[in-house]
Structures are given as structure tokens and as C-alpha cells.
Amino acid sequence: MSEILTPAQVGAAGLADWRQLFHALQTRYATGDFATGLALLTEIGRAAEEADHHPDLDLRYGHLNVRLYSHDAGGVTRRDLRLAQRISELAAARGVVAVPQLLSAAEVALDTPDRARVEPFWRAVLAEPQPHEGEVRDDSGDLPRLWFQASGSEEPRQRFHLDVMVPSDQARARIEAALAAGGVLVDDGMAPTFTVLADPDGNRVCVCTMEGRDG
Structure with a gap:
């Protein structure tokens, strides 16, 4: 039950309410008001206690965000699939509808020719409690992920850029909206895994999906 599932395995589970973004299963429920969201949150809490497996819950007026992954494994396992269902x-049962098409998650990517040289600094300054290979990650969700992208030593280069992870079925619409807003397509050679865009000033961003990834 602690085996981390691949994105393809997660997708094959057919969980219509849920999407995998980075290392977690996520959904958003359109509750419409705070009281409905609180009632659903309470029921989820009871189910989590029964399963001895606990999601991250973020209640706002009008919606409830739910994030599920196995903290001991560092990714999505079959325990998460069961609880998600x-x-x-x-x-x-409450008539609350999932709106996973509204989901997205962002990480900060740092371009560096020498990850080993800079990574300890960022782990220290961000006070990462538990190291993760190749990234600095706050599993509480309070801070964005920091990922180290290998680059050459040539100058100039954009040292930081955002990776915006979206559901696979929303990537094309997100990219088209960005292009219509004045963006430029830089590289779609790795689409749909990631597509590189730039704003009118040349600042780059990657629109990413879990499609084509091993984990």
C-alpha cells in the first residue's frame, strides 16, 4: 500500500472528481456556502479517522480544496485512491459538485548549472523539515515547491521561472488564453508534459501536466 503510483496508474483509477498535480491527488468541491463546506469537511474528517489516513483540507467561502497523498511514501498510493473514492x-450524497477543472498548482524553478552547490542554501533558508531529492518541498503546503533545473553556465539567463501544473484537459485552454493575452510560444516540443511560454517582456513560464511523466 506504500508503493508510489505513476500518473498513468492514478489516471487509470478513473476518479472523475480528482486530478494529480505534482505529487498529490487534488480536487475542489463547489460548496456554494461556508456551512455546506464545513459540513462536508466534518464528514471527510470522520472518514479520514476511520481510514487512519488524512488529507489536507482548505475550506474557503464557496469551495473546499482537498489534497491527498501518502506522507510516508512521498506520493500517491492506493490508500489515497481509496480515500479519494x-x-x-x-x-x-450532499449534492456537492467537484470542479477539478479549476485546479492548478505552481512551483518555482531555479535554473542552475550546479544544483549541489546551491541546494543546501535553499534547504536552509526555507527550513525544509524533510529533504526530497532534487527539490525543496514544504509538505504542509505553506510554501511553494522549489525545483532545480539543470542549465548551462552561459549568460544571460532567467534564473527563476514558474512551473504551473494544470489538469491535462485544461492545458490547451490555459495556453491559448496566455497567448491571446500577449504571450509568446517559446517551445512546445515536450507538450503536453510541459510547454514553454513567455510574456511580452520575455519572462518565461512552463505550463505543465502530469501526462508523460513517470512520477
Whole structure:
């Protein structure tokens, strides 16, 4: 049960309410008001206690965000699939609709020719409690992920850029909206895994999906 599933395995589970973004399963429920969201959150809490497996819950007026992954494994496991299905059942019983198309998650990418040289500094300054290979990650979700992207030593280069992870079925619309807003397509050779765009000043961003990734 602690085996980390690949994005393809997660997708094959057919969880219509859920999308994998980075290392976690996520969904958003359109509760419409705070009281409905609080009631659903309470039911999810009971189910989590019964399963001895606990999601991250973020209640706002009008919606409830749910994030699921196995902290001991560092990714999505079959425990998460089971609890996700149970949460979907609880939401459906209340008539609460999932809106996973509204999901996105961002990480900060640092271009560096020598990750080993700079990584210890960022782990220290961000006070990462538990190291993760190749990235600095706050599993509480309070801080964005910091990922180290290998680059050459040539100058100039954009040292930081954002990676915006979106559901696979939303990537094309997000890219088209960015282009319509004045953006420029830089590189789509690795699409749909990631597509590189730039704003009118040349600042780059990657629109990413989990499609084509091993984990």
C-alpha cells in the first residue's frame, strides 16, 4: 500500500472528481456556502479517522480544496485512491459538485548549472523539515515547491521561472488564453508534459501536466 503510483496508474483509477498535480491527488468541491463546506469537511474528517489516513483540507467561502497523498511514501498510493473514492461518495450524497477543472498548482524553478552547490542554501533558508531529492518541498503546503533545473553556465539567463501544473484537459485552454493575452510560444516540443511560454517582456513560464511523466 506504500508503493508510489505513476500518473498513468492514478489516471487509470478513473476518479472523475480528482486530478494529480505534482505529487498529490487534488480536487475542489463547489460548496456554494461556508456551512455546506464545513459540513462536508466534518464528514471527510470522520472518514479520514476511520481510514487512519488524512488529507489536507482548505475550506474557503464557496469551495473546499482537498489534497491527498501518502506522507510516508512521498506520493500517491492506493490508500489515497481509496480515500479519494470515499470522499467523492460523501460529496455526491450532499449534492456537492467537484470542479477539478479549476485546479492548478505552481512551483518555482531555479535554473542552475550546479544544483549541489546551491541546494543546501535553499534547504536552509526555507527550513525544509524533510529533504526530497532534487527539490525543496514544504509538505504542509505553506510554501511553494522549489525545483532545480539543470542549465548551462552561459549568460544571460532567467534564473527563476514558474512551473504551473494544470489538469491535462485544461492545458490547451490555459495556453491559448496566455497567448491571446500577449504571450509568446517559446517551445512546445515536450507538450503536453510541459510547454514553454513567455510574456511580452520575455519572462518565461512552463505550463505543465502530469501526462508523460513517470512520477
